[in-house]
Amino acid sequence: MAQRLPSTRKALFQARAITWLWRSLARWPLSTLWRIATLLGPLVYRFSKRERQVTEINLKVVKPNASDGERKALAKKSLQHSAATMLELGYAWMGTPEKVAASILSVHGRDKLDSARAEGRGVIVLAPHFGNWEVLNFWLSSHFPFTAMYEPPKIIGLEPVIRHGRERMGASLVPTNARGVAALLKALKRSEAIGILPDQEPNWGSGVFAPFYGHNAYTATLLPKLVARTQARVVTGVALRVPGKGFEIHFLDADERVYSNDDAESATGVNASVETSIALDPVQYQWEYKRYRKVIEQQQGLPDADNFRLY
Template identity: 80%
Template sequence: MTEHATASSPRFSKAKAIAWLWRTLSRWPLPRLWRFASTLGPLVYRFSQRERKVTDLNLEVVYPTLGKNERSLIAKQSLRHSTATMMELGYAWMAEPSRIEAGILEVHGRDKLDSARAEGRGVIVLAPHFGNWEVLNFWLSSHFPFTAMYEPPKIAALEPIIRHGRERMGAQLVPTNPRGVAALLKALKRSEAIGILPDQEPDWGSGVFAPFYGHNAYTATLLPKLVARTQARVVTGVALRLPGRGFAIHFLDADERVYSPDEVQSASGVNASVEASIALDPAQYQWEYKRYRKVIEEQQGHPEANDFRLY
């Protein structure tokens, strides 16, 4: 539930402090932001027990053949990149658009979006928590009519800032409810682009279990419904960080199973598509997210749940 804050409340003061930090960091050049993240990242790994443990466990699950030292290196790099993403929020939302555009040094696969729209088809962009997804939102909304679902932040006083930052280049944000789904359908029927977070666990009843690196993860089933009603093309989109220099936008063809009317097959294709994007640089994925949480909820009391004991 979103928490409202009065001008004298601690949450209002926290919101003011966060907004000040975003504005300050928005003026920093990308090399400086990366150096700052490189300083803070090791501290996050050392002192943020929850993030470190979940990251280590997820990497152990998805990369069982890697040695402990190799996984530890990826974990440290991952938390450095996650820290960089947090440091870059002000940059993505508040910096002059020309600065952000100049920081996008490469764009790969744009033809996948252009050709789909030329055929009169909408495009569904699967945007996992990889690299800097806010920079991806900036680029998409700068170059295409773009709609994405939006859930207000817990600190209500920050909503105007975040919403303005995400909408300032023309993106339309819609709620995460049936009205929002209807808006996504309309956008696709207009041959526009929409964005979906493919690796965010849905509420019970809104997903199915499908393999993610060989282990079941609860995955949303919105995609096959949208594809069935619009014949949209599906791509995976990421903003790969080029440390200290900028970003490279990549659009990858989604796994063909995403077009299946079978929800489990489609969800399996979604997860395989996320895996393919992670392969660009595993350290840039947000491994501290509890991707297998719903498995644990279902398996409470079962011996198999011990594999995910840190959740």
């Protein structure tokens, strides 16, 4: 029996293998990556029990009136897009800037960012897990001074690779702590743009429960604090995938409730803004994320609660 590699050696091997894969995929055209995703999607649905079940549970909550067949079809397409996003990471981080820029077919709503900066205001971009958010980062950091929070990956050997990929067009990554929040405030006061992940559950004490598709989800309260101190404008930004061809960047006005000083009201506006972006193409949202995890931890009511035991 082969001897197991020590954890540090194993992690180093994993980091090198993943980096090699990313560099290889970065050279392939998007049309090829999408064809691979169409093959991987059904395999993920069939063999990855966790992703399939969590996706279907979330879809049962947000689309209660859809038939089982409709939700199943949506789940399969969603996992196909998630596979495409994973395949496109190397493309976004390591593809030549000219190649990635050429894949951005159009930009809608740029005037929302330009006008805010012309008024001397910073811009907070809510970037949900939709389409390819790494391409969105590429575009934003190519056109504006841009700052975003960053948490190192579990495989430490990938940290410099991911950091370089996200910063290569000029983005500034800051830690997910008080020092990082201070950096975000400084960037906004300089009338720059910052990015926030609006659909990632924060730690206990850093959020409130607010409705997401009619059911409570634990939502971060960082946004109203940033707005109150900087008068920044808030927009939602996504990179919508045009399968096999490229991406369309969309900047949408955030729900007006995000500007409220009340944490719960602002969080409700954040979730409504995410819902609006998802409506562009629901299959491109990452439904396998456990968005209602903390609701389950608090044992708050959800329809068919027994189905949520996987959370």
